[in-house]
Amino acid sequence: MEGFKEKIYRSAPHSIQNLIITFFNILAYRKRYSTLYYEYLKHYKANNKLALDALLKIQKEKYGEFIAHAISYSSFYKKKYSEIANPENIDNIETLPIIDKEALRIDIDSVYTITKNKGHVSKTGGTTGKSLEVVYTAEDTAERFAILDNFRSKFGYTLGKKTAWFSGKSLLSERDVKKNRFWKTDYLYKVRYYSTFYIHEKYLKYYLQNLIKFRPEFMVGFPSTMYEIAKYGEKHNIPFPPHTIKAIFPTAETVTQAIRSTLEHYFKTNVYNQYASSEGAPFITECRNKNLHMELQSGVFEVLDDAFKPAHKGRLVVTAFHTHGTPLIRYDIGDVIELSSDKCICGNNNPLVKEILGRASDYIYSEETGKINLGNVSNCLKGVKGIVKFQVQQHHKNKLLVLIIKDEETFTDNDSKRFTSNLRERVGAKMEINVTYVKDIAVEKSGKFRLVKNSLNY
Template sequence: MKRFLMKIYFKLPVVLQDIAVSIYGLLLYQQRYTGIYKKYLKKYAANTHENVKREIRIQNLKFLYLLHYAAAASPFYKELYKDINLNQIKSVEDIGKLPILTKDMLRENIDRIYTIPKRKSLIFFTGGTTGIPLKVRKRKKDVRKRMAYLDAYKLTFGFRNNRMKSARFFGKKIVEENPRKPIFWRNNYISRQRLYSTYHLTEENLAYYVADLNRYKPASIDGFVSAIYCIARYMESNGIKPTFTPKAVFTTSETVLPYHRETIERVFGCSLSDQYASNEGAPFIVQCRCGSYHEAIDTGVFEHLERDGRTSLLVTGFDTIGTPLIRYDIGDVILPLSGKKSCACGSCHPIIEGISGREAAFLMTGKGQISQVQLSVLISSLSKRIVQMQFIQKKDGSLHIIAIPSLEEKGKASPKAYEQLYLALRDFLGSEVNIVLEYRDSPYLLKSGKFQLILKEEWLER
């Protein structure tokens, strides 16, 4: 049915596609921004998170409610906790007495984890980056509370969602593969959003994106940082100034690397604020106006698990009543922070240095493991010639490296330039690993539309 509707949609003229997108936007608005949404937006916007005792009390109450609800309403948790005296778990400090929920456990038992019927839930799909996407059931009230929390966070930057214009770069296929006209965006008039396709962001098309952004003049830009970076870098390289200053650039779903942040903030003249959550319902990590990453303990519990030299996250999400996630090993890695205990923004929520990304997103080379942050140093040194890079770890241990040259550099492409780039990569990655270097017009994207700096060969095969 969905494929049939999309075939019809792509046959419509752009103006009717805008109407279709807006009708869908109205459906999402009814699901996400009605009912208790306004009540919780007001509540969350008024909370500055300055009172430590109050925040811990809220966290404990929400945790104990979720725990006892899941044990009573979910057949899976009822069995998982059958040998545990839940009355001995008095607060978040006792959470270590509970078993860890792995991705395999979630996938294999999803039908027994649900606590609400399909007809009473909203369905969300996990990204499926390293596995098969799952259907997660959520109560409407929980979805509205999460939207209110997200919008209250954006209000701290002066942006009011649904009231101010936003430009969004995301992974839905809203434009046909080869459009007749270079119009790579569609409008959701209901939420005052202009949705930009990330699937058509080639060097040849970037001028159209930039010109439209300058016409539209959004109050915020949000979505995939890789896409927004491509826009910012193109503007800077071509001496194009934005005709607007956003309240902020809000990013999510992809790892923000230093060169992303530096370029985007320099070009648009505003803060880049990163935010972490997940379709499964992971609690929020938000970057405040002072630049600190805060673990929002009123939305869940964050546990830091040290393994293989990295800090992995276990999450417990308070808004996962329909599909409870308690001590869920989500597969993401964070960068812990030592020393800094407080932030000038006034929030008492714990601070981390940043979000490193997927646990599997590390390259294995002759020099050992290399992270995305380390690779960003290499990419920054090559930024005058290369727009974007991507590193694909093959099953045999070799590396397939994608390089997207700038339009100017593409015209100067020569065997000597190729050899210089290859030698720079060889010097950085070590001589022990086999490297295949390929020039392309665009990188590989995941099915979700996300760009990932480091990919595993098997992910592309799914």
């Protein structure tokens, strides 16, 4: 909804806005749930328990076809691979150049294999603020949603079941905020969209009251938003009705152990994580045994160290088979993961990931202790009761700025000392730590909340 359409939406009353959202969903779902989508969904459901050898064979075949397509239709890749022998062979993947987001953005017009008006355009954000427009073919879109829905269907989800969706879309008007109404509803498909832009202590009770009244079967969206609501409920002893939510599906943000345990305890359900990206990264999905599986049918996953050599833990470089419109081949997506050598008995024979550590920039750097990842930063709250939310910013190698929203009733000097001690333990004695108490911490333009904002390049 842009321009004139957006003006109409903004000026419409709440009930009409709900109808407008429903109307746009009808149009979107007609395109998304095509005959091709159902063919892909049937394919992935049939392949849920394929042996690893069969999965690797499919991956090899799809890789060859995908590279051949990129060379034929993308002038960017045709030029890049002109002097590389047999680039279609997956065994030669290390001979292909690694592409990062900036390189892709600069030459994006030559990367496209179709024009924007012939595909579906998706805009990505990012920590640099520079957006990237990727174009998906109809086949790409159908396959991506089939993979995602195959994953969610394992836990009972289908379109039309009552769902609370925590979205980065800008849906609210000033009237909504004045009335403490932070949601819009698609009554046809039973989806209630909750804004992620007003997650403030003074508004959280309205979110929670409405969630309890709505009684969704599933929750989807930014985990940091759901986490704040759950913490509010725990703090104020507001029980969430048991046997209501069947599963929580987080998107777009890293799920720390603190977030997972709080969501599962308060909402009395299980969190099932999945990893992809708006650029079109291949999928990593979580099974009932809480193990993360790399979906080999969706692409190739390479984990590389700082020298871009294969590693057990490091930067994730992907080749995504459902990006025919804007091919992603050996794309350095900027995230860090750790592989696992364990085996899972759930029936999914795709290789395991031990942990998704988030964006490579989501860390604190200390000259004494090295890189402190997102999970370790989150754990600074251990033993601390009075902090509602915090964010660590690092713009100088020896300085940290810590923004803290404190609970005026429960926060004590001991909480302050304990938090600072926890952080000091992680960053060492030489780091300068500047703590500022604030009333609010802004989310990003996308609606996401970043626990760590690091502008360094280590």
